[in-house]
Amino acid sequence: MILMNYIAAFFLIVLGLYTIVTKYNLVKTVIGLSIMDYGVNLLIVSIGFNPGGTAPIFTFSELNPSSFFVDPIPQALTLTSIVIGACVTAMSLSLVMKIYEQYGTMDTREVRRLRG
């Protein structure tokens, strides 16, 4: 079951990289970055998953050796990572807007005043 998650996660990461490398539209590049982020997020939650575990919400008095729950740390990491992913998207889209204003194009092959 969980193997499927790992496969999907790496598929998403590779798909994201593929999009960034092969698509010449600036917005598609940003989409590629997002897909890659989603892949990593899926990977993180999958790593913390214990089959049959409950949600990791306990107080100290409720905690006993028989309680079985999923690992809470990866979930916290995923939340952080999602926030960062949103920031990347927001920032890159704002840059894309400004680039479009200045260059009048969304084609990465034409946004290359700096080269060599």
Added chain:
Amino acid sequence: MSMLSYQHFPIYAIMLYFLGAFLIVLFGKNKIARHCLALLSVTGSLALLVSLVPRVMTGGEIITYWMGNRAYSGGYAIGIALEVDALSLFFALLVAVAVFVSGVYSIRYMEHDDNIPQYYTLFLMLAGGVMGLVLSGDLFNMFIMVEILTFAAVALTAFRNTARGALEAAFKYLVVGSIGSTCILAGTIMLYAQVHTLNFAQLSGLIPGHIHGATRVAFALLFVGFSTKAFLVPFHPLAADAHGAAPASVSVLISGVLTKSGIYGIIRLVYFLFQTMNLRPIQFMLVFVGSVSMFVCVTMALAQHDFKRLLAFHSISQIGYVLTAVGLSTALGISAGLYHAMNHTIFKGLLFLAAGAVLHETGTTDLDRLGGLSKRMPHTTVLFLIGAASISGIPPFNGFASKWLIYQAAYLRAVETGNIGYLLVTIIALVTSTLTLASFVKVSQSVFFGRLPDEFKDVKEVPFGMRLAMSLFAILCVLTGLLPELVTKVLTGPAAQAVLNPVRYIAAARGIEVPAETAALPQAVGAWSPINWLLLLGISLFAITLVALLGKYDRVSENASGEKIPAKYDLFFSGEKSVYSQVGGGDLFWGFKHNWRHYFSFMHDLHSGVVNDYALWAVVALALAIAFLQIVL
């Protein structure tokens, strides 16, 4: 533990930057409040870290600080830790010094820009990000700090968004930088999956016993991730683009501080987390990447026509030296590498500030348009020449001291192992240094000497505040060059010992103190006395001067159509009549460039400026790293 106890100083040093950043958002509209807040946070942070030097550097103490006082429990590090050993403090001091000087410089340099409060906020966020990275003892927190510093650097690159290429540079940096950050995150989580901890010391204790397929992939991911932050080949075009567009005070941070965070990450990765530096292939990987970076970037620099872009390529070339020396995996090599890392921050900072001064007064950094500024900006010229001499490795400035150690470390390694490859590395390092000197002869000639173009007739010297900042760096250049013994004893020596004793770092997190196994401390000047070589240099310089004085050359020469032109470049055409050779500043080494034209045009075409290509390079680098590590580790 009282609030003023020294254990709190590392977290204060980080928080001062962030606090400054947030307070400037609130009160930054007022000019005086803004400057006070910025200076308070940069000075306070520097002072706190300097006060730790006696304990951590000479005393050998490792400060472990648990946030919220949640230390080890049940054999697992649950809380978030800051762990400051000599290596962390060494890099933290570099950061604090560079940020302090750049902050002083910013006050006058940025005064004509809009949105200055936002500038300071981002500036301090960048500083805080790097500071947090080098002082953190937690792998995930390192990732968070990497993201903070990447965002701040991207935003600052695009800060002057009307400047040519600023937005484009920021976008490219964001895309490839994000790929790098994602690599770091993926690597972190793959390590977590193996040993279920994020504490760096505990990871370092557990991972070396858990090396298999998944951890190897994690190694490759982390290595590539930190390489993007250090702008090593193949990520160097991003640095060039970003530096060209960013304000000079930010370039100081990107080159002096941000690249160091990448180097710091790589050192922690190979010496602590995986402890694989005793393996030949890993040494090879670091030395190879370092040597390629140093050579490729110096040749790229030779072909540049923009002052700051040229400096950016040199910056990465020098980072190549650092990585090569660190990859030698000897006490001398590590100490030399760290020494060079420090010098790089200082002299590169000075050079970028000088470039910023030129931009501030003339409004351009185009080498073909500038010229003769020494008549109008004498102080800047002298300061620039100090920086140029340092980076080119001319005694008695600091670049000489560290490069001298690097040559020796590489050569001694060749003798020790009988490996011809290290000999080659020594030669590449020497050739790179020569090319660096050549490149800086070109820059000084095109910017500061020769004829002063009419459009810059009424250029003035930069304000005192900016000269003060440059002078601080220049003084450091001379001091660290003249006092290598002291530097080795107080700064690089203890840091190198920390690198060679990962066990102390790991044990300190559990509150256990392990005595240091002191490796033979490298001598400050290494095995060879530089005095004799200095004499040799003096004699050859005297001979050259004599020859130059005996020869005659016209102050004015003619070009093809017979009109008189000033003899700006005649100095470089020995003996020949320069009738048909009106050479622009960018083409001073036309003969060399002509012979190498295939290489240069190949490189020029390769650096196409298309973001897809750079992303492809990142993917290829990642694939190569994964494949290489799977085979050899």
